[in-house]
Amino acid sequence: MPLNGEWAFYYKKLLESNEIMGHNPTANVPIPGMWSSYEDGQGKVFSNQGYGTLHLILKVGSKEIDTEKALYIPVFNTAYEIYIDGKKLGGAGKVGKNKESMTPQYLPQIFYFTPTAEQVEIIIQTSNFYHMKSGVSKEILYGDAVRVSKLIDKRIAKDSFLFGVFILIMLYHLAFYFNRKREFKSFVFGILSFVIAMRIVLIGESLLYQYFPNFNWTIGLKMEYLTVNFGFFLYSVFSYYLYPHESNIVIYRISLLVTGAFSLCVLLTPPTVFGYLLKPSGVVAGCLIVYFSYVFVLSIIRKREGASIIFVTGLFFSYTGVHDILMYFGFIQSLDLVPVGFFVFIFSQFIVLANGYARSFNEADRLNEKLRELNEHLEDRVQAQTATIEMAMKETAVALADKKVLQERNRIIGEIHDTVGHILTSIIIQIEAGKRLIKKDSALAIEKLEISQGQVRQGLNDIRRSLRLINDDRTVVKDLLSIRSLIKDTEANMGVIIERDIRLKEELSKDQKLVIYRALQEGLTNGVRHGQAKHFTFELFHADEEIIFRLEDDGNGADEIKHGIGLEAMQERVKRVGGTMFVRSEKGKGFTIEIQIPLIPPNNFE
CATH class of the missing domain: 2.60.120.260 (Galactose-binding domain-like)
Incomplete structure (x- = not known):
């Protein structure tokens, strides 16, 4: 009684x-x-x-x-x-x-x-x-000594049974997670089971205090309050990973923030402070229960696996949560039902898992049967597949050979164009200067013609080298001194001014040096030949993870840029080292070439 x-x-x-x-x-x-x-x-x-x-x-x-x-x-x-x-x-x-x-x-x-x-x-x-x-x-209960003792023993036995069940469920899910790390929801579910197990020994018949009467009261009370706040924190995480597409990410993050803050308050403040969180945490719990119900209903509508049974048992679990909240607020007198509700909810998880395992085994049997059939005809299929692969390999080899020949031809054409174009442009300038000086200063005119003659010999040698394919074109550029020599020779032979600003922190690869050398050579040649440029500005520097090449001239410019052999060859070289090239020009405002080359070249180049 x-x-x-x-x-x-x-x-x-x-x-x-x-x-x-x-x-x-x-x-x-x-x-x-x-x-x-x-x-x-x-x-x-x-x-x-x-x-x-x-x-x-x-x-x-x-x-x-x-x-x-x-x-x-x-x-x-x-x-x-x-x-x-x-x-x-x-x-x-x-x-x-x-x-x-x-x-x-x-x-x-x-x-x-x-x-x-x-x-x-x-x-x-x-x-x-x-x-x-x-x-x-x-x-407070009064009655016959034997009957009261049996009643309390039954309650203790019930709590002990539920505690053991939740501990086993925790161990099962944690073991499952450590063998299959991507199943994070199993880890969360295991920790949640442990939290519920701790709540069982803290409330009801207070098994923890029955076995350890001198257990620290403050720590025990903190643990009891944490089973509510941190329990809802874990349940929010679990529901999100169970049905991520049905969960609202904003509500999910807010729930973690609020329940996490409540949990920290319980850990860091005395009972006379965190005790006042009971009502606010109850309100938050009620709101979260409504939200969880929404997620489960949406999962049923979208026909997610196991959604119906989880929804029904989840409603029962939610009811037990509301019941216990009302009981702790003093609105009703009853027993703690959350452990029972959670037990039913977990049982539904086992049913869903069992169905999933059954489908997995059926699928495995189907695949084994299919594999057996495939093995019976494996030899014939292997022979047919081998013949197909051999044919494809031959066709691929021929295509690669043709592509290699085409690439090599384009490389040689580009080299001849860049070399001969630059030298011929210089020769033309020297010859024109000689023609003007032949009557005024015959000695100086002869000097200009001799320079032209030397450049013709150099150009002839370069052409022979390219046509005979004796050397790789990367031997043209050994270091940055070759680029500086090109600038100096161009100023001397073409009568132009080249302002340069070269600031490089790291050593460049051979391919990168060649791209820069040929681009500068072609840019100077085009500027003089087509743009009648007299003044150039050349910059070469590092910017973040790139090499920046920029060449500007004061030539005639053009509103429409036509890509000839030189610019096409330049574009191809830049692409080979993973870079990009931009060309800008405007009538009467000169010509600009800008190239961006990554410091780390593609794997198929140095």
């Missing part, structure tokens, strides 16, 4: 049996309930931080006299001592009149006694200076 109802309460008085008659009750308070919800005779609300004495006269039948009875006292906030018929039977913690003189403890207990009359006096002294809730939140 639960001793529910109003008990006489003596606020800020610790009284024993022989002292009760000399005092008047301050108020009558309900059990289960909190004394802080009531007022004294003067309209003053009791503080939840304080102490007092609860008093009850229990009338028993004459048949119950001299028979062993039991009184079950659940967890009190946060310490109590019990007296029956003036005799102290025990208690939990140490009752005191201030925080310093008391010791909190959670420890449900059964007290045995034998009535000697038809009235039994029950006195409970209690104090609370550690928790935001006072009094007792569960029923």
